[in-house]
Structure formats: C-alpha cells, structure tokens
Amino acid sequence: MPREADPLRRLSLEQLRQRTSMKWRTYPEDVLPLWVAEMDVPLAEPVARAITEAVALGDTGYPAGTAYAEALAGFARERWGWDGLAVERTAIVPDVMLGIVEMLKLVSGPSEPVVVNSPVYPPFYQFVGNLGRPVVEAPLGADGRIDFAVLEGAFREVAAHANQPVYLLCSPHNPTGTVHTADELTRVALLARTYGVRVVADEIHAPIVAAGASFVPYLSVPGGENGLSLMSASKAWNLAGLKAALAIAGPDAADDLARLPEEVSHGPSHVGIIAHTAALRDGGDWLDAVLSGLDDNRQLLADLLAEHLPGVRYAPAQATYLAWLDCRDLGLGDDPAAVFLERGRVALSSGTDFGTGGAGFVRLNLATSPELITEAVRRMAAAIRAAS
Numbered sequence: 001m002p003r004e005a006d007p008l009r010r011l012s013l014e015q016l017r018q019r020t021s022m023k024w025r026t027y028p029e030d031v032l033p034l035w036v037a038e039m040d041v042p043l044a045e046p047v048a049r050a051i052t053e054a055v056a057l058g059d060t061g062y063p064a065g066t067a068y069a070e071a072l073a074g075f076a077r078e079r080w081g082w083d084g085l086a087v088e089r090t091a092i093v094p095d096v097m098l099g100i101v102e103m104l105k106l107v108s109g110p111s112e113p114v115v116v117n118s119p120v121y122p123p124f125y126q127f128v129g130n131l132g133r134p135v136v137e138a139p140l141g142a143d144g145r146i147d148f149a150v151l152e153g154a155f156r157e158v159a160a161h162a163n164q165p166v167y168l169l170c171s172p173h174n175p176t177g178t179v180h181t182a183d184e185l186t187r188v189a190l191l192a193r194t195y196g197v198r199v200v201a202d203e204i205h206a207p208i209v210a211a212g213a214s215f216v217p218y219l220s221v222p223g224g225e226n227g228l229s230l231m232s233a234s235k236a237w238n239l240a241g242l243k244a245a246l247a248i249a250g251p252d253a254a255d256d257l258a259r260l261p262e263e264v265s266h267g268p269s270h271v272g273i274i275a276h277t278a279a280l281r282d283g284g285d286w287l288d289a290v291l292s293g294l295d296d297n298r299q300l301l302a303d304l305l306a307e308h309l310p311g312v313r314y315a316p317a318q319a320t321y322l323a324w325l326d327c328r329d330l331g332l333g334d335d336p337a338a339v340f341l342e343r344g345r346v347a348l349s350s351g352t353d354f355g356t357g358g359a360g361f362v363r364l365n366l367a368t369s370p371e372l373i374t375e376a377v378r379r380m381a382a383a384i385r386a387a388s
C-alpha cells in the first residue's frame with residue numbers, strides 16, 4: 001500500500017488540534033494526547049459521502065428499517081465467515097455502553113452481579129455500578145488471556161448468591177488487545193451454562209485485528225446461542241460522535257431481546273445509522289488501509305520502546321489500536337501515566353482505571369501517525385529522565 005494511502009498518516013498535528021472532541025480538548029495545547037479511543041484519521045470516504053448525501057437531502061429525521069443490521073450481517077459473513085447474524089434478532093441502540101446497560105436489564109435483576117475480566121475498559125465498572133449491579137472481577141492471567149480457573153471461581157461465587165448473574169465479556173479485550181480463540185469462547189459458553197451465567201459480549205473492537213489474527217463472534221461458538229452481543233462501526237471507523245450501535249441476540253436469547261423497550265431504539269441518530277451502515281457496507285478498503293497502518297504502528301512502537309524505554313514491557317496486540325504498556329519496572333509507582341503527563345506532557349490512559357491488574361500500566365492509543373507515536377515515546381523517555 002502506498003504510504004500516503006494510510007489514513008493514519010493523513011492529518012497533521014495542526015489539523016488535529018482544530019478538533020473539538022474529547023481526545024483533543026481535555027488537556028492543554030502543550031500536551032500530546034494518545035489516550036481516549038478516538039482515531040486521528042479523516043472520515044472514510046464512503047461514510048463522508050453517505051452523510052453528505054443525507055445532509056443534501058435533508059434526510060435528518062427518525063430512523064427506519066434494518067439497513068445497519070444487514071450491513072453488519074454482510075460484514076460478518078465476509079470477514080469472519082459467520083452466517084448466523086439474523087437481522088430479525090437485532091435491535092438498534094444508541095451506543096455500545098448504553099446497549100450493554102439495556103442487555104443487563106433484560107437478563108438480570110437489580111443488584112445481580114456482573115463478572116468482568118480485569119484489567120478492563122473502565123466504563124464497565126461505571127455503567128454497571130451505576131445500574132446498581134456489583135462488579136465481580138475475574139482477573140486475566142499474566143499472559144492477558146482468560147484464566148479459566150479464576151473465571152470458574154467467579155462464576156461459582158456469583159451463582160451461589162445470585163439468580164441471574166451475568167458475564168460481561170470484552171472481545172477482543174480492551175486494554176490488552178487479546179483475541180479470544182474459538183476454543184476459549186467455547187469453554188466460556190460451557191462454563192456459563194454450567195453455572196447459569198448469561199453472557200453479554202462487547203464486540204466493538206471486532207473489525208480491528210492485526211495481520212494473522214482472526215476474530216470469532218461469541219454467538220458463533222457452540223453453547224453461545226443464549227448470548228447477547230453489542231457491535232458497532234464506531235471504533236473501527238471512528239464514528240463515536242455519530243451515535244448508533246446494534247444489539248444482537250443468539251437464537252436462544254431472541255425472546256430476551258424482544259422485551260427491549262421500544263424507546264431504547266429511539267436513542268440512536270438516523271444520520272449515525274446512515275454513517276455506520278455505509279462504513280460496514282462500503283468501508284472495507286479503508287479499514288484494510290487502517291489495519292495495515294496499525295500493523296506498522298505496533299512494530300514502530302515496539303522498536304521505539306526497545307531503543308528509548310527498554311524498561312517498558314510491550315507485547316504487540318492481536319487486536320484493537322491500543323497498546324498496553326507494563327511500566328512496573330520504571331519505578332514510577334502505580335500511576336506512571338500521571339508522571340508521563342506531568343513531566344513529559346503526553347496524555348496516556350492510566351492503568352489504575354482498568355481495575356485489578358492495571359496498577360503500573362498505561363494504555364497508549366496507536367491510531368495516530370508514526371510521527372506522533374515517535375514524539376510520544378520521546379516525551380515519555382524525557383519524563384523518565386526528569387523523574388530520575
């Protein structure tokens with residue numbers, strides 16, 4: 001691929017600083033932001049075209065139809081070889097996190113526990129907690145994979161005290177980028193059935209896999225038929241500002257999804273749905289260009305860290321555009337992100353927000369240009385020098 005075709009290399013820092021979104025407006029101008037999961041890319045051309053056409057037509061009313069689900073079903077067939085996404089077992093929801101909240105309400109009662117694999121995306125704690133459901137951690141193993149003894153222990157514990165426990169699976173996993181294998185997901189399904197735990201899978205990062213890795217939808221594995229999944233084009237095509245996601249039920253969860261209150265599907269924006277649909281239907285080439293740029297960026301980060309910050313441990317992930325950096329040997333305490341921000345003027349996500357297993361780690365967002373990744377590592381190294 002010609003380098004200029006890589007969407008991650010198209011925008012200058014000056015252009016990015018004109019953005020008004022969270023990534024670019026939370027910190028002062030002298031801070032380089034590589035934290036929240038927004039991508040430093042121009043909008044994919046098919047998405048921009050679809051939105052522009054909608055605006056030209058004044059097509060800004062309420063949503064109708066199943067185009068989004070049909071586009072996702074086509075994408076699932078093509079990319080994951082999965083034919084099981086039935087449009088009639090889907091519902092549009094405003095975004096993935098609000099979709100998760102609604103799925104939890106469908107399959108569990110108030111105060112029923114929710115098992116998560118820490119370290120995990122911080123809103124899992126906030127949204128689940130705000131719903132009054134206690135979060136039970138089943139930490140990942142040191143290799144970043146599901147530890148089945150720990151998971152079974154958590155399932156046994158919640159099953160002993162609750163009627164409708166839930167497991168909120170993050171697949172691929174944020175922040176480690178772990179891609180769960182078909183075997184692992186089949187084991188999850190078996191364990192969940194054994195202990196009467198319902199599985200809600202957050203599969204928002206599914207399209208973003210590294211070369212050689214394959215995403216497996218939870219609903220496609222044996223035993224996963226009573227699962228619920230949340231998917232969206234928002235991470236892979238940077239559409240978080242164009243709210244729309246899909247809840248998908250396995251065949252044995254269709255009755256649960258059918259109880260979703262109608263007003264929930266009133267939340268997503270019609271223009272958002274148009275954008276997500278165009279991304280999934282026509283944005284494959286653009287996605288491939290991003291995936292190839294991300295492969296380069298993972299390697300670049302590994303090289304830069306080896307050269308400038310050898311004390312940081314980093315294993316390039318199989319999925320997501322996030323890098324989970326083990327900074328425990330740097331002697332910066334539990335929250336190295338605070339030191340990198342204060343002394344290096346680079347904003348990373350603090351590992352402590354990700355629950356047990358996050359202390360001493362930072363998460364770095366690789367969905368940017370090689371220049372900005374290089375500058376971020378330069379600033380991190382300068383912060384270490386200043387701290388020592």
Ligand SMILES: Cc1ncc(COP(=O)(O)O)c(C=O)c1O
Pocket residue numbers: 037094095096097098121170174202204205232234235240245
């Ligand atoms: C695992 C995971 N789930 C959900 C979200 C947020 O999705 P949404 O904006 O659709 O709620 C993110 C955003 O980074 C994420 O990483």
